[in-house]
Amino acid sequence: MQNNLLLGLLKSRRGIIGVSIIGFLLLLSAVAPLIIPIESYFLWNDPDYWINNPKTAAPSWTNLLGSKEFEHISLDSNDAKVTSESSEGIRIDNYEFEINMQADTFPDDIMFLYSAKYGDTPPVLQIDVKRPDNNTFTVYYSSLPAANNVNSTFSDRIFSTNENVKESLKQYQSLFSYSISSLEPQVVIFSDTNKPNVLKGVYQISERFYLFDNFSSVEDAGLILGGKVFGIMGTDDLRRDLAVGIIWGTPIALFIGLTVSIFSITIGLVYGVVAGYRGRRTDETMMRVNDIFYALPTLPLLILLSITFGRSMFLIIGFLLIFSWMGTAKVIRSIALQMRNFQYIEAAKLMGQSDLKVIFKHIIPQLLPLTFASVAIAVPAAILAEAALSFIGLGDPSLPTWGQILHDANTADAASRGIWWWIIPPGLMIALTGLAFFLIGNTLDAIANPLRNKNKRT
């Protein structure tokens, strides 16, 4: 029977679509820890972790459609050409970054990152930009802040809005044919001298550290050019990479959906079989209880439960279980009601087998194929319910779930601000997952459900 089920699933077109979507999602969940750093999962809500990303940047493929926006660049010392020279006791460490500027718009901001170890005499940092038109701008020239205690590493970042940067750029006014006094530094650095446009070409930006004693050293240097487009899915207001959130959301959604549906169907199965098999007063009482649960308003009570007991993922799974077993129980009960009059069941009873044994050895195995179908059909509801809870702000706050991402989007008014890349992907993922399980469940149900098959024959 199980083999028939699998064969039937792969024979129908709907089944194949469903299976391949699930396969893709499982693959995504499996490779997630390999392709993205695991900290991004735990530090999803930590703004510090995402500080190097641009704020609310669109996906970078949008550049193919319209004007070419500046794509976010984040470089560290591995991307730099590092040279070191020393003369008259002064050591010069030079980190040179090469940037090929081809966009039509300027970067949003520039950040120069450094991290250095030094003692009483702080090193001096000089930042030069060598432009494609062979002008070299000295953007920054200053000593690093005095060290508090010797031999500690000092990390900081210099923003392009820094006064020092603005002052240094003023001396290059003579090169420009128009006034640059009101322009932001990141605009001036990348501007054509004749017209206020981007000067395309290769820029060499070097961070030059003058070190005055032997135990001073530069640990790291970096350069970040804030862009308007970033990655395959862009970023949100908190600079988080949405692609990372979407990928991490997949295993969580699958886990919640499958756990809730498997457990709730199991509960419903046992409940329904017991009620149907025992019949009479047991059946009557159990079905009344079922009716009461059926008529409880799910969402308000879910809200109450998570407000009172907390919002961890396992609690939420438990809450969802409370409200999801009734449908299966009803269907299974009506089937069990018919089955208990089957001859082989009666024979088993006459042989003196206990009720428990009859239920678990003879009835439930017959119902398993239908159970698989029900499990698949129940998954979308569980995923939707979890997403709804997260959306109203009652999900597990530590997890990057799709509902959580949409909650953040709604809080930030993403829809009325037109930030479509924050809204469309998570919702599509929810719908895609739901759709896949629904298709599989429907196909299995058509094969396995005795009630449905009977209807078809008449």
Added chain:
Amino acid sequence: MFLVLFATLLITVILLGPTLDKLLVEAIRNQVIDEVNQGNLKFENPEERLSYINNQIQFRSKTSGLDQDSFTPSKLIHRVVGVMTLDLGKSHFFTTDYGSSNVRDIIFEKVPKTLLLFTTATLCVTVIGILLGTFVASKEGSWWDKSNSVFAIFSNSFPTWWVAMLMILIFAFTLHIFPARATPLSSPSDPGYLVDLLYHMALPLITLIIVSFGAWAYVVRYFLINILNEDFIHAKRTMGISRRKILYSHALRNAGPPIATSVGLALAASFGGAIITEAVFDWPGMGKLYYDAIGVFDVPIIIGLTFISTVIFLITIFITDICYTLLDPRVKGN
């Protein structure tokens, strides 16, 4: 039905009772401290002042029954009656348009707006669903039929509130046809208020309709096709009754009861989704209030809203039952 209502109430009160008690004691403390700060009472030293405040708090908690454990029967009954009459005291964060912070006033101001949106949507969906479902059933297997099934499956997989966000993105941000915020800007006493309200209602309404009419039509089609294959329909056809008449008066009439039940249940279930949709659109109804109340943890409002939405939920089921008896003469006989 009343059993369910009572069960929900009891669960609500048991779950949130202790929290409500804590909040009420907190309110009394603030009140006492206020009085002490502003009153003419003179104290010798800080200790005396503190002991006076504590005595006052204890005295007042006792008179309002707050010192008892939340789960004593008398208190539970008292609470349940309080919830049923919506006697829940004052909200800490919300007021009505006219400035009252009484929980009952706030909830009663919001309920009509939710009902307005929800009932209008339901009526529209019913009409569209029945018409489309009948049309599709009459053309079983056609392109229309197939695309309706696909649409139904898709629209069922999308969360309503996500479609709501998309609608804002399309109609408010890109096309500028409807406002993104559904709260009317004019004041309720303004003569143009109703028009303004309806204009702001358009987008939420369209969303609710789009999301559910496909599934409705699918259900109607499913039951209609089952009926159309029955012998009495074939008999009627051989009698020469027109196709159209058979479809609309005989088949639809017979498919009525099962359609009413399945759709009624779906409707009751979609009420929850409608609540969240309201929050997305900022429609000034219960859902928005729920969303905001959860945000600031305003327990009296949450308890009251849970109760009211249970009542509305049960009324929906009840109306479905009545429709069923009206549509199915056999039930009336019994």
